[in-house]
Amino acid sequence: xxxxxxxxxxxxxxxxxxxxxxxxxxxxxxxxxxxxxxxxxxxxxxxxxxxxxxxxxxxxxxxxxxxxxxxxxxxxxxxxxxxxxxxxxxxxxxxxxxxxxxxxxxxxxxxxxxxxxxxxxxxxxxxxxxxxxxxxxxxxxxxxxxxxxxxxxxxxxxxxxxxxxxxxxxxxxxxxxxxxxxxxxxxxxxx
Amino acid sequence: xxxxxxxxxxxxxxxxxxxxxxxxxxxxxxxxxxxxxxxxxxxxxxxxxxxxxxxxxxxxxxxxxxxxxxxxxxxxxxxxxxxxxxxxxxxxxxxxxxxxxxxxxxxxxxxxxxxxxxxxxxxxxxxxxxxxxxxxxxxxxxxxxxxxxxxxxxxxxxxxxxxxxxxxxxxxxxxxxxxxxxxxxxxxxxx
DNA sequence: TAATAAAACTAACAATTGTTAGTTTACAAT
DNA sequence: ATTGTAAACTAACAATTGTTAGTTTTATTA
Numbered sequence: 001x002x003x004x005x006x007x008x009x010x011x012x013x014x015x016x017x018x019x020x021x022x023x024x025x026x027x028x029x030x031x032x033x034x035x036x037x038x039x040x041x042x043x044x045x046x047x048x049x050x051x052x053x054x055x056x057x058x059x060x061x062x063x064x065x066x067x068x069x070x071x072x073x074x075x076x077x078x079x080x081x082x083x084x085x086x087x088x089x090x091x092x093x094x095x096x097x098x099x100x101x102x103x104x105x106x107x108x109x110x111x112x113x114x115x116x117x118x119x120x121x122x123x124x125x126x127x128x129x130x131x132x133x134x135x136x137x138x139x140x141x142x143x144x145x146x147x148x149x150x151x152x153x154x155x156x157x158x159x160x161x162x163x164x165x166x167x168x169x170x171x172x173x174x175x176x177x178x179x180x181x182x183x184x185x186x187x188x189x190x191x
Numbered sequence: 192x193x194x195x196x197x198x199x200x201x202x203x204x205x206x207x208x209x210x211x212x213x214x215x216x217x218x219x220x221x222x223x224x225x226x227x228x229x230x231x232x233x234x235x236x237x238x239x240x241x242x243x244x245x246x247x248x249x250x251x252x253x254x255x256x257x258x259x260x261x262x263x264x265x266x267x268x269x270x271x272x273x274x275x276x277x278x279x280x281x282x283x284x285x286x287x288x289x290x291x292x293x294x295x296x297x298x299x300x301x302x303x304x305x306x307x308x309x310x311x312x313x314x315x316x317x318x319x320x321x322x323x324x325x326x327x328x329x330x331x332x333x334x335x336x337x338x339x340x341x342x343x344x345x346x347x348x349x350x351x352x353x354x355x356x357x358x359x360x361x362x363x364x365x366x367x368x369x370x371x372x373x374x375x376x377x378x379x380x381x382x
Numbered sequence: 383t384a385a386t387a388a389a390a391c392t393a394a395c396a397a398t399t400g401t402t403a404g405t406t407t408a409c410a411a412t
Numbered sequence: 413a414t415t416g417t418a419a420a421c422t423a424a425c426a427a428t429t430g431t432t433a434g435t436t437t438t439a440t441t442a
């Protein structure tokens with residue numbers, strides 16, 4: 001089941017289209033047209049529209065899962081762990097914004113095993129992040145404010161970065177990393 | 192063009208369905224079934240599927256626009272203005288989470304005049320919030336870190352609150368308000 | 383050159399889509 | 413009781429959907 005060049009092209013282009021209008025609103029004919037071929041020709045390379053969605057989402061979800069597991073099981077300070085989570089999101093956003101958009105918006109159109117698998121990964125991911133935050137509070141590294149709010153404030157920002165981060169802007173990855181970390185750790189108010 | 196009770200029912204139910212699967216993946220037959228009627232019967236009350244989307248999105252978008260304008264033109268401190276923006280989002284999220292989800296995810300399926308109108312409102316909304324932030328930096332109320340990052344960190348969190356805020360939880364609106372304000376203004380790090 | 387494989391094509395399918403036309407039912411007002 | 417209206421219904425439409433079958437083109441290899 002290796003992924004050929006042409007198959008990768010389909011996935012890449014499909015992800016772009018899915019990002020703009022969502023999985024359901026993009027037809028196989030749309031994808032084909034964007035590649036200057038006919039819809040039926042796509043089936044020489046892929047099994048179904050659903051398979052495209054799976055290939056776009058699952059790989060990225062697994063990457064999030066794996067790196068998050070490393071971070072959680074490391075011996076780093078909580079502040080360092082948080083910085084590493086931020087870095088993970090920035091990294092994937094810069095490398096694959098379209099697929100990330102698809103993961104965020106279209107995961108519910110997965111079916112059967114893949115849907116289950118995805119939801120399990122996402123649930124664990126959130127649980128791991130929650131664990132980091134509560135570990136931080138316990139260790140005295142973080143303030144003791146409502147943890148759910150902290151968890152989802154940070155996650156919301158990281159998850160939707162693909163919407164507002166512009167590669168061409170003056171903002172490089174390192175500055176982005178530092179600014180986000182500063183905003184959440186030290187806040188934006190002066191003094 | 193007044194909105195009858197039955198029409199409002201359609202909009203409410205449609206918004207619930209759109210929240211789960213997105214506008215494109217929900218059929219008129221889905222909406223009808225959820226109301227225990229047939230799809231054709233919906234057309235006694237609404238003009239088209241598109242009209243449902245418009246009614247869900249535009250009203251809320253206008254509310255955001257209007258209140259944001261009030262805030263921006265007020266004489267409040269910048270910190271107060273930010274708190275009022277947070278309050279605005281909490282208020283609408285608690286009152287109408289489904290419609291808010293729809294606004295966030297399905298606005299691109301608006302067409303023609305309404306699409307233009309929506310994009311204009313959203314652009315102005317973001318510009319107004321950006322103005323508040325830069326005013327804060329200028330007045331020395333806010334740190335001088337990258338303003339785009341600050342703007343979208345806060346907006347991302349507020350915009351996706353409907354995903355994680357659970358009405359039934361212990362968290363009331365006031366606590367939510369205070370926690371979000373604290374997270375962003377003072378940060379989560381201790382000391 | 384002939385043969386093979388990969389990847390495009392045309393044509394069509396069965397199902398589903400939003401929507402319309404025309405009809406029947408339910409019920410309030412005359 | 414009769415009328416009028418709101419809101420449901422059945423039946424069907426034209427267009428679009430994902431997908432399949434079978435064929436032709438293109439490119440590589442023997």
